[in-house]
Amino acid sequence: MNKAITIFFGTIVVIALSGCGDDDSSKQEVKNYKYTTAEVYEKMCAKCHGEKGEGVKKEKGPALNDQEVYELKMGITDIKMGGIGGHSSGTEHEIMEHNMQKIIEKGMDYDTDAMAQYIYENFNINK
Numbered sequence: 672m673n674k675a676i677t678i679f680f681g682t683i684v685v686i687a688l689s690g691c692g693d694d695d696s697s698k699q700e701v702k703n704y705k706y707t708t709a710e711v712y713e714k715m716c717a718k719c720h721g722e723k724g725e726g727v728k729k730e731k732g733p734a735l736n737d738q739e740v741y742e743l744k745m746g747i748t749d750i751k752m753g754g755i756g757g758h759s760s761g762t763e764h765e766i767m768e769h770n771m772q773k774i775i776e777k778g779m780d781y782d783t784d785a786m787a788q789y790i791y792e793n794f795n796i797n798k
């Protein structure tokens with residue numbers, strides 16, 4: 672009888688422990704983005720900001736090819752944080768924030784620093 676109880680509780684402990692092992696919510700900071708920055712730009716940003724960051728008047732997307740890396744970083748970080756319901760510094764990025772939700776839904780999430788770098792390296796007209 673005692674032995675059976677020990678096995679019974681022992682089994683519960685094992686199940687509880689293995690349950691913890693399967694829970695990987697603690698690893699969420701480590702992200703693997705599904706698409707490269709270039710792919711995301713082409714698919715999700717070019718429509719409004721132009722193939723080369725020159726801006727698209729029809730979509731009211733401002734040119735990004737005259738901004739410094741730090742300006743891009745600030746803008747993009749603000750948009751991303753605001754779009755996922757986090758803190759936004761209160762700039763006018765409503766269109767972009769709405770857009771960010773769609774981007775994430777489509778699995779097109781991206782690294783903000785890498786995106787700023789990509790736009791600057793490839794499109795900047797002042798460097």
Ligand code: HEC
Nearest residue numbers: 715716718719730731732733743746747763764765766767
């Ligand atoms: C539906 C059109 C649209 C798409 C798609 C879009 N943007 Fe924008 N973006 C805008 C508009 C309009 C603004 C200016 C007003 C605003 O921010 O809401 C803007 C502003 C910005 C700014 C700030 C520029 C400034 O001068 O302050 C950055 C940076 C930016 N977008 C980057 C991106 C990136 C990166 C992507 C792709 C992940 C993207 N945008 C996709 C329309 C778009």
